[in-house]
Amino acid sequence: MSKYIFVTGGVVSSVGKGITVASIGTILKSRQVTVSVQKLDPYLNVDPGTMSPYQHGEVFVTQDGAETDLDLGNYERFIDINLSAESNVTSGQIYRSVIDKERRGDFLGGTIQVVPHVTGEIKERFRKLAQKSQAEAVIIEVGGTVGDIEGQPFLEAIRQMRNDVGRDNVLYIHVTFLPYLTSTQELKTKPTQHSVNELRRIGIQPDIIVCRSDYPISEGIRDKISLFCDVTREAVIPLPTVDTIYEVPLVLEEEGLGQLVVDKLGLKARSTDLSQWRELARRIKEPLEPVNIALVGKYVELQDAYFSVREALCHAALSHDRCLNLLWVHSEDLEKEGGEALLGTAQGIIVPGGFGVRGIEGMVKAASYARNNKIPYFGLCLGMHVMVIEFARHILKSTEPNSTEFCSDTTYPVIDLLPEQKKVKSKGATMRLGDYPCKLTPGSRAARAYGQSLIHERHRHRYEFNNEFRTRLEKAGMVYSGLSPDDKLVEICELASHPWMVSCQFHPEFNSRPSRPHPLFHDFVGAAMATLREGAQPSLPLSA
Ligand code: GLN
Secondary structure, three states, X not given: OOEEEEEEEOOOOOOOHHHHHHHHHHHHHOOOOOEEEEEEEOOOOOOHHHOOHHHHOOOEEOOOOOEEOOHHHHHHHHHOOOOOHHHEEEHHHHHHHHHHHHHHOOOOOOOOOHHHXXXXXXXXXXXXXXXXXXXXXXXEEEOOOOOOHHHHHHHHHHHHHHHHHOHHHEEEEEEEEOOEEOOOOEEOOHHHHHHHHHHHHOOOOOOEEEEXXXXXXXXXXXXXXXXXXXXXXXXXXXXXXXXXHHHHHHHHHHOOHHHHHHHHHOOOOOOOOXXXXXHHHHHHHOOOEEEEEEEEEOOOOOHHHHHHHHHHHHHHHHHOOEEEEEEEEEHHHHOOOOHHHHHOOOOEEEEOOOOOOOOHHHHHHHHHHHHHHOOOEEEEOHHHXXXXXXXXXXXXXXXXXXXXOOOOOOOOEEEEEOHHHOOOOOOOOOOEEEXXXXXXXXXXXXXXXXXXXXXXXXXXXXXXXXXXXXXXXXXXXXXXXXXXXXXXOEEEEEEOOOOOXXXXXXXXXXXXXXXXXXXXXXXXXXXXXXXXXXXXXXXXXXXX
């Protein structure tokens, strides 16, 4: 039977609970304990797929096509596992399922209540994941902060689990924040005490408290939290702010969290090996030569909207012994007079995914700039649509070519709705989602980068390359380097006459791992490193 580790958050949100959960997974996996992870999101949306990136940040897509919280991306990258739809549960899903059952008459005339019906449905999701994954430890993160109205049923469900599966099989970890008062120069524990009180009020006594802080945590503070929150001293785990998120597993391990979890749950742990992580953290902190990549998007004010893209670039840069210098360029700024100056130092330009017409012309400008100046360009999903639009405008000598997403009556609809999307009315979970196969064209840049002939990548789109234009663009130098096995769908395209202008219909960023950078990202960054920009010097020794 799986053991359950429930992780709650206190005091404030955005203190890195997701990274902490991912790191707990890492340190358990390093002891050869098998783990799976689940994120509980208390909002009423069924999934984040319909939410604006400004509200939610990136939507992470699993292999099986679920649109999920970006924390799942961190779980996958840290623990190096592939998760599925069962790993993200929202209040919307829970209520929908309970109400569907009620309408079917499953409750036989009973009154449907939060306890036991809603909490029962939540617990069912815990068990389902445990059963499917067969993991020795299932880590469950409760989104939001203790005290939120909408989080109550989730907290009640995790409380009930202690009696359902037995005390020895359940562990509660509370992640809090210690604010620092500049006037008195001290860290304060009172908000942590209050949030633990709030947890106790509903019947949960945390076993372990992880304390996030921007300042070092003294032994005195640790003692105080131990005393007031009734946890042993070694179960107060300090987690000061670190230089890179990839250091968090190391800090938690150093503070004894791994051993504590294993002991408390009686898990069969084997020897610990975090050497790969130590090496990764060391290399990230090493002073490496930068590579300048411009990310041209319309949600750049909220960098979380491009979380996996940034991570994938970072992994690729590191694999080339470079550090990533990411230039965030708002596509609407490129639309302004002289906006191109923002790309002056970029050695590579990446245009990631997105929806809607706002900022599109700026992205087209970025693609045009990359093509004309022979700067490596990498388009992801929307970024591929942009590359195709730009190239078509160039060869057809017209500003007309467009996607029907942005201009429904364009004379050159080079990007158009997927045929199966034409009848789709509802917005939730109706895109072409998740893993699909793609065969690579021998000799193409993409095929060389992958070193494989058949790949599987994750998708999230409604629009595609319009096959009516295939021949015309091909004659002008576009190479279709990846196609669906039935040849119907262009999955990757590139320009023959350009050093590196490659775009894909899928989202390769979701498959990048710190120790295994994605082949296209790796190749793109390699090409960017070879590109000299304004004021840059070629690195020594100079070849003759
Ligand atoms: N808006 C485009 C589509 O729906 C691109 C989607 C994306 O970038 N994920 O096809």
